[in-house]
């Protein structure tokens with residue numbers, strides 16, 4: 001595994017000489033050859049040239065392809081099909097193997113993808129369904145800021161793919177305006193964690209992006225990047241951008257709120273937030289650490305909402 005990762009990293013910088021890599025890593029040439037073969041078996045077709053091994057021009061959407069050139073310290077586990085990447089990541093976290101920190105679980109398709117409150121999340125093949133498992137030194141009360149970071153990272157990656165996405169509090173990534181959601185939903189985020197004595201012991205941030213998904217496969221009010229762009233998107237690149245951006249944001253948590261504020265359509269909008277029975281209606285005026293929405297009600301009171309479903313009743317006047 002170490003040789004494989006080192007080989008991928010070396011390939012990202014240009015042609016690699018097998019004997020030199022073996023010497024650098026202090027492993028046998030056969031071990032390097034085995035790593036080359038394991039990458040090829042996965043569809044990551046390393047070429048042998050006179051200058052040495054060369055990476056394929058178009059890396060596949062597999063564990064090796066996603067890890068290749070990734071500027072973030074995550075190991076990658078890829079599955080064709082899973083029930084849910086969040087469930088798999090949680091299972092790994094609970095196995096209590098410290099090796100499982102900084103791991104991302106990716107599936108091409110999920111059988112029982114989940115939204116918040118165990119709602120169904122449609123996850124046909126072609127989407128980006130991913131869970132990031134970390135063991136951050138964070139208090140459980142502060143963990144919601146990681147959901148905001150994931151929303152910022154996802155919105156930025158969508159924008160880089162040419163789709164003007166914005167964030168609806170707390171975790172929806174939308175395109176356009178209107179409808180009861182305040183836009184067409186292109187991505188959602190589900191964060192799960194466990195803590196001990198107020199410290200997070202593991203955190204799983206699940207991100208679902210409708211990348212190359214047909215609208216007919218999605219619920220009404222949803223869209224995909226391919227639909228918005230009129231052509232399919234490079235999922236590998238999209239996922240790499242999400243992971244890189246997310247990683248950078250969580251290492252600089254002080255910058256997350258401002259980045260979120262810049263990309264949201266919720267602030268300034270008239271909203272109704274359903275907190276599971278109780279609703280609050282008014283103007284969304286701010287988001288406070290670690291993700292609390294501040295709503296000014298018509299009688300001038302400020303209500304702080306920690307979690308709920310938010311509906312945009314009237315967009316912010318811009």
Ligand code: BT5
Pocket residue numbers: 083084085086087110112113114115116117119120121122123128129130131171172185186187188189190206207208209210218219222223
């Ligand atoms: C979310 O929940 O938006 C969180 C979605 C998280 C999905 C990721 S995929 C990787 C990881 N593994 C998982 O099992 N989950 C995570 P929520 O805000 O509760 O929105 C759920 C609602 O969105 C549903 O009730 C539907 O109305 C709608 N919906 C379902 N599938 C959708 C899709 N693919 N695109 C857009 N909207 C969808």
